[in-house]
Amino acid sequence: MRVSLRLLRYFTAAAETGSTTAAAKLLNVSQPSISVAIRELEALFDDTLFTRESGAKMTLTRFGVRKLAEAHQLLNAAASFEADDSGDAAAGEVQIGVFSTIAPVYLPELLRIARARFPDLSIRFIEGDLMQLEDALRSSRIELALMYDVGLPADIERECLAELRPYALVPAQSKLAKKAGRLSLHDLAKEPLILIDLPHSREFLMAPFWQCGLAPEVRYRATSLALVRGMVANGLGVSLLITQGDQTMAAGAIERPIREETIRQPLVIARPARASRTKASELVAQCMRDAVDAALARRAGQGGKAASKAASSRRRAPSLR
Structure with missing residues (x-):
């Protein structure tokens, strides 16, 4: 047989x-x-x-x-x-992974762009935490992933699309929301903390506090960004996040920049090192880049043009390691 x-x-x-x-x-x-x-x-x-x-x-x-x-x-x-035999890479199928907390921000835009450009290209996706996506890349269940680089090993190749700073999420009616300027991690650490509880993510989000010698009380843990936003909006605590969402997701929560200079989170396209790249996966990778650019431009408003220009410059000479 x-x-x-x-x-x-x-x-x-x-x-x-x-x-x-x-x-x-x-x-x-x-x-x-x-x-x-x-x-x-x-x-x-x-x-x-x-x-x-x-x-x-x-x-x-x-x-x-x-x-x-x-x-x-x-x-x-x-x-x-x-x-390759048909000469039409846009008619293939690509398996991708997306980090679960950023999927609502970037995946719909990615799928919309891909469908408009390549209607015959099939994209199948999985959502997972960082460890699950790393395993999926290694086992070839997915060809590429849109995820954060939190100490990815050498056998995973990364192309950096953006470096994101942590920000504070606070209840709209709180004293912190009414403070002028950037918020200090020292002020944030005095409040009950709602922590994104996913492998690697939890340690990365606690690191800025630890760097300042702070140990905030973790009151609640959640794996869903939407749940964290909802809990903050209801005055149950504050949070430190990387992924920036739509403010309409939780009208009672306010995003505020952090005063201290903290480590930044690379948003990357990850692939298995030494793996062959299909033409179809390259088309999807370009859609990923454009989806991230579009989301960041919407977020930045007028400043998005500069961000887009910088991203285009990176694209001409991608940072791979």
Whole structure:
């Protein structure tokens, strides 16, 4: 028996959705087709790909995790071959990842730009925290990711799109909101803190306080940017954030710049180092750059022209490391 792309697609769909039923719905095939494909692959390898428990989600075995990474590499190579053979990279498929807290800010713009320019280009995305996206890049489940660089390892290549400063989010009716000028971290540390509780993010957002010898009381922890904004808007505390959202998300919360000079957060396009780049993924990367530029320009108002000009200059000579 020979392994076909169809078997690989059925296997990866089952691994990503966690069930043969969900995989069948995703691929618009029958559920038995997915089950048969998995049994065929397990018979070929003489090893199990999934652990199965009644009523539980299908979980990859250690062997299955390794084979899933290989399957993604083969499917990506096949997609690249088909696109190059037809001469139309804009008709391919690209798998991307987006850091969960920045997805609402940049992903809709990215998808809108890509759909307008390349209507036949299919973009599939996953949201995750920084560790999950790093794992997805390493396992080739995604070709590139829009994320923050918080100590990414050397085997992940980064192209910096912007360097973002932390800012304070405070209740609109608080004394801090009524203070003139920039807010000090010393004043912020006196209030209950609502912390984004995601791997790497939590340490990065606490670092400015630690650098000033401060230890604020973390009153609440949340993984959703929208939840943090809502909690601050209801007067439950203050927060220190990187991702800048739409003020309409929480009318009772005010963003204020920080007085102290703190470490900046690079917003990057991340890719596995030494991985081949498909033409379709390059088109999506350009859409990512333009989506970030558009979001920052809207944020900066008239100052966005300068930011866009600087970003265009970076693009002519991307910073890769």
